[in-house]
Amino acid sequence: MLMGGHDHHLHRGDALREAARERLTGKGEQWTAMRESVFASLAGFDRPASAYDIAEAVSTALGRRIAANSVYRILDLFVASNLAIRVESANAYVANQHPGCLHDCIFLICDTCGQAKHIDDDALSGGVREAASKAGFEASRPVIEVRGRCGDCA
Amino acid sequence: MLMGGHDHHLHRGDALREAARERLTGKGEQWTAMRESVFASLAGFDRPASAYDIAEAVSTALGRRIAANSVYRILDLFVASNLAIRVESANAYVANQHPGCLHDCIFLICDTCGQAKHIDDDALSGGVREAASKAGFEASRPVIEVRGRCGDCA
DNA sequence: TGGGCGATGTGATATTGTAACTTCGGCACT
């Protein structure tokens, strides 16, 4: 799972949830039961999940109906806090595996199975930022995604 | 408007429409009045336009109601034929200024004014494809977009 | 005790995207 000699702060399961909690509380935000549920649900998917997917999963987990807009609120917070990343070309979200580090991530999304692989390549993303800058553009959020077919589905 | 010594096949107005027509007919597809209207409308926007924006513009231009799903059908065809490109992070479309050439384009989308600037950088997009390939992924459609603030809005 | 405030609940609605089926119009063949 490790890419390109990049081995810091990669979390799973409880450790990931704990890292997320620390990250959020470190920014002065609360780590509530609802937020924990949403994060756990998001992290439990093996592919990008829509807000509605998450709403349904959380509803099942908690045994009561959670509306999508509550999930959106929390996802927006997560994205702003780098706990989650929005996959634009899939209208969906994934949990960030290393919430403490800022990266412009690159996603490889399989059109066949729907799985998304996350890679970091600071040279590439830096190049994109630089190209934007050269065009007189102040880049705040690069979106680099590749649609195609993953190795398993090839 | 020209970027990086890239000066081929850049069209505007009637010339662009003509290039689009040739491209489409060259692929064995028809260039109908409806498709021409949709293309003209799309090309007339100075920023990415949603299918509904286009449906409304075409409806006004033709004096009768055109449903969004008709526009979607045509936009899908345009995208498949490289006459238009979908801006994933904006759920919108732009006309391709040089429909004859295949590029993995890069869009700089201003969060303030909504304008999108199109740049080509084959080194960058090639790097993205290569990175995907190294990860065992068969890239069919890279999506490289940068959200931020344009020079005019800075 | 009650006022402020952030988080969440709730209902409504807007926007974006698809599906299924019908109708239209040209074209080839008879």
Added chain:
DNA sequence: AGTGCCGAAGTTACAATATCACATCGCCCA
């Protein structure tokens, strides 16, 4: 001319995604 085919476009319905406005709850604290 009549007939059948086929792609384009029309029409209706619906699904999926996203936002808005406002009510409520719990907590801190003045």
